[in-house]
Amino acid sequence: MKIKVNENYRLLEKNYLFSEVARRVARYREAHPEAKIIHLGIGDVTLPLPKVVTRAMAAAVEEMASRETFRGYAPEAGYDFLLKAIQRHYRRFGVELALGEIFTCDGAKSDVANLTELFGENLVCIPDPVYPVYLDSNLMLGREVAFLPATRENEYLPGPAELEDAVGHALEGVIIYLCSPNNPTGAVYDHAQLEEWVRFARATGSLIIFDSAYEAFVTGDFPHSIFEVEGAKACAIEVASLSKSAGFTGTRCSWTVVPEELEAGGMHLNEMWLRRQTTKFNGVPYVVQRGAEAALSPEGEAECAALVDYYRENAELMGSxxxxxxxxxxxxxxxxxxxxxxxxxxxxWEFFDWLLEDVNVVGTPGAGFGAYGEGHLRLTSFGSHEATAEACERLRRFL
Amino acid sequence: MKIKVNENYRLLEKNYLFSEVARRVARYREAHPEAKIIHLGIGDVTLPLPKVVTRAMAAAVEEMASRETFRGYAPEAGYDFLLKAIQRHYRRFGVELALGEIFTCDGAKSDVANLTELFGENLVCIPDPVYPVYLDSNLMLGREVAFLPATRENEYLPGPAELEDAVGHALEGVIIYLCSPNNPTGAVYDHAQLEEWVRFARATGSLIIFDSAYEAFVTGDFPHSIFEVEGAKACAIEVASLSKSAGFTGTRCSWTVVPEELEAGGMHLNEMWLRRQTTKFNGVPYVVQRGAEAALSPEGEAECAALVDYYRENAELMGSxxxxxxxxxxxxxxxxxxxxxxxxxxxxWEFFDWLLEDVNVVGTPGAGFGAYGEGHLRLTSFGSHEATAEACERLRRFL
Incomplete structure (x- = not known):
């Protein structure tokens, strides 16, 4: 064909990180069908959905089977019952959101990637290492990217100083991605550090895209949401998900908070995002929305906390x-x-291959998360106790 | 903030067509709470999901509740069981697809809008009137658009001749959207007409994006898929959906066929789309994929055919x-x-308002689908028999 393709795709690595990991594992498994491989690689959960969630989903399936209770198109941003459940969830952290500021979607991955569409050619600042979708979705649009090194020196928590160092001049109107608790480093910003980021963003007219997908793992006096910081509603969008807290990786429900006061170039980002979603998205399945509502109910939050505790025990064992x-x-x-x-x-990748071939444990190569991830490997605590314990025993033996 | 926004959003109508319709209806309802409004506007189904679908979904919810059968992240393009069901579906029309050519997604709206990301600055050719998402998603990227008038003269089925008339010079490498059966006109291309489009696309190095969302309504010797036309795999992508055939508007499952041989500028569109989907999408919910598989089973196709027949009876009554x-x-x-x-x-909009206010029937203003839609109104057959009959009686009285 003689059509022009999006040339930016040539800038991308051929394989998405996790696809490449899957490819290497499949190749090894083919050569060694007897190997008992333990997956501590991709961040996928293993415990079933909370009972309160599956009960709600089963009831919703029943509703879809009957003419009187059947539901067609959902409101693109989500049913009020779910938006209200999310609103209540945020009140636990002292954050008050208007229902119109919350947009439910099928995943934090989709949201964080699709948000790029709202912006023009800004400098995009991305921590390194970090979840590869921030970089790839901006490369697809041909955006200029600056990296914020997350290193042992800054305890893997880069601040505005690192950004100024990386760019080397006074900044204005940049887009900053933050992920806390961080994927892959596990580092968490404290209140003072997030306040510093918000001050910086406001002083420079910048926007923070805050990924709180791992918020459920936060304990103690650390922020769960960037909106716990005063003034953040003037400079931040937040993306959250039920994937890790409620086991929704195969069920799909996320949300994005776009504050009504966010404004640039005379345009309101909340209205732009609504226009984007009503044009390009048709809502989360009704059955899933009922499951998500249940996950955010008091009973659901208790069940989700138990899931998180289970995985935390794995993490402690691996740490030891x-x-x-x-x-x-x-x-x-x-x-x-x-x-x-x-x-x-x-x-x-060398450590990855060694772990795969000699220990039969799958991790995720740190280099896949950015240049500063080289020399690291990410392991996840989402396995079963049994598999994690078995992997730990093997690691002890081989390391 | 001082960030640059996507300036193309200024080109969009402030409200997505169906949001504006909903706004006017809500305003009328507020002023006249006693009015018995009948909705023949938005293309939303009203019959419940087929029994075989809800049985499959209920069983899948059960699986998600148990550790042994729980499913996390799905393959981004869909589980093999669903891809194979889609593959079998196409064999009914004599079309053979490789599993790797099929990508399942959460809706034809998402797919048709997201496909724009794969392309550079091509001339985009869009029928007028047509589903507004083709235009809006291209405007968001600042693409140049030419319209193909669908008028009574060409029986609402513009061909390559209309395209050459509209653009006025020899064409090369354009992107052409076709929707058959058409939304909103209901017109259907026959084999000879689609063959003409495929010949034209191949001769000019152009790409056809074929929207077959209403394929289930086709009867007699008309094509269900553009891939029934020889050579179409070298110049076409097809987007299909279970929304209208299986009542999935609130359940969400679609698929897109990107043939492996599609190539432009040395890039394979199938690989580009896979890269796009693995980066920006995380798969259709497992429970929904099981429902979709059931809808495409022999029992499911029989139940879906009964749904379509029900709506067809409405259409006949309205036509009379x-x-x-x-x-x-x-x-x-x-x-x-x-x-x-x-x-x-x-x-x-005048006819729309009159129908709403005097007849208490909601249609969709034709002008919302393009300039050539002015002077028309779209009515849908997706209501209940009872509501449609009541609307027809009122229409007879008032017209």
Missing amino acids: VFRDCGIAFTGGAQSPYLWVTCPRGMGS | VFRDCGIAFTGGAQSPYLWVTCPRGMGS
């Missing part, structure tokens, strides 16, 4: 292995991820 | 009213839509 073996790592405490420094100076 | 009143219309036979010429020279 690396401590005992003298291998440096971060995360695991307020995050389902352990960010491990590869032993013996190995590179990320 | 307009015929008796001497009001011109098209569609209704192979489509859930009737495309009515507004009586007494009324404009689209």
Whole structure:
């Protein structure tokens, strides 16, 4: 054909990180069908949906089977019952949202990637290492990207100073991605650090896109939402998800908060996002919305907390292995991820291949999350106790 | 903020067509709470999901409740069981697809809008009138658009000749949207007409994006898929949906076929779409995929055919009213839509308001589908028999 394609796709790595991991695992499995491989790689949960969720979904399926209670198109941003449940969820952190500021969607991945469509050619500032979707979705649009190194020196929590260092001049109107608790490092911003980011964003007319997908793992006096910081509604959008807290990776429900006061170039981002979603999205399935509502009910939040505690125990066990073996790592405490420094100076993919082939444990190579991820490997605590314990025993033996 | 926004959003009508319709209806309802309004506007179904679908979904919810059968992230393009069901569906029309050519998604709206991301700055050719998402999603990217007038003269089925007339010079490498059965006109391309489009696309190096969302309404010797035409795999992408055939408007499942041989500028569109979907989408909910598989089973297809027949009876009843009143219309036979010429020279919104206020029937103003839709109104057959009969009686009285 003689049509012009989106040339920016040539800038992308051929394979999405997790597809490449899957490819290598499949190849190994084919050659070694007897190997008992344990997956601590992709951040996928293993415990079933909370009972209150499946009860609600089963009831909703019943409704869809009957003419009197059948539901067709949902409001694109979500049914009020779900928006209100999310509104109540935020009140637990002292954050008050208008229903019109909440947009439900099929996943934080979709939301965080689709948000790029609202913007023109701004400098985009992305932590390194971080979830690859921030970078890839901006590369697809040909955006200029600056990286904020997350290193042992800054405890994997880059601040505005790192941004100014990276760019080397006074900044104005940039787009900043933050992820806390961080994927992959497990690092969490505290109140003072987020306040510093909000001050910086407001002073420079910048926008923060805050990914709180791992918020459920936060304990103690750390922020769950960027909107806990005063003034954040003038400079931040937040993306959240039920994937990790309620086991929704295969059920799909997320939400994005776009404050009504966000404005640039005379345009209201809330109205732009509504226009984007009504044009390009048709709502979350009714059955899923009822499941999400249940997950956010008091009973649901208790069941979700138990899921999170289960995974936290895995993280503690894995942490104890690396401590005992003298291998440096971060995360695991307020995050389902352990960010491990590869032993013996190995590179990320080298350590990945060694773990796969010799230990039959699958991690995720840190280099896949950015250049500063090289020399690290991400392990997740989303396995079963049994598989995680087995992996830990093997690790102890081999490390 | 000082960030730059996507300036193309200024080109959009402030309100998505159906949101504006909803706004006017809500305003009228507030002023006249006693009015018994009948909705023949938005293309939303009213019959419940087929029993075989809800049985499959209920069983899938059960699976999600148990650790042994729980499912996390799905393959982004869909589980093999669903891809194979779609593959079998196409064999009914004599079309053979590879599993890797099929990508399931949450809706034809999302797919048709997101496909724009794969392309550079091509001339985009859009029928007028047509489903507004084709235009809006291209305006959001700042694309140049040419309209193909669908008028009574060409029986609402513009061909390559109309395209050459509209653009006025030899064409090369354009993107052409076709929707058959058409939304809103109800017109259906026959084999010879689609063959002409495919010949034209191949001769000019152009790409056809074929929207077959209403394929289930096709009867007789008309194509259900553009891939029934020889050579179409070298120049066409097809978007299909279970929304109208299986009542999935609130359940959400669609698919897009991107043939492996589609190539432009040395890039394979199938690989680009896979990269897009793995980066920006996380799969259709497992429970929905099981429902979709059931809808495409032999038992499911029989139940879906009964749903379509029910709506077809509505369309016949509505058609008889307009015929008796001497009001011109098209569609209704192979489509859930009737495309009515507004009586007494009324404009689209004028007829809409009159119908709403005097007859308490909601249609969709033709002008909302494009300039050539002015003077028309779209009515849908997706209501209940009872409501449609009541609306028809009122229409007979008032027209």
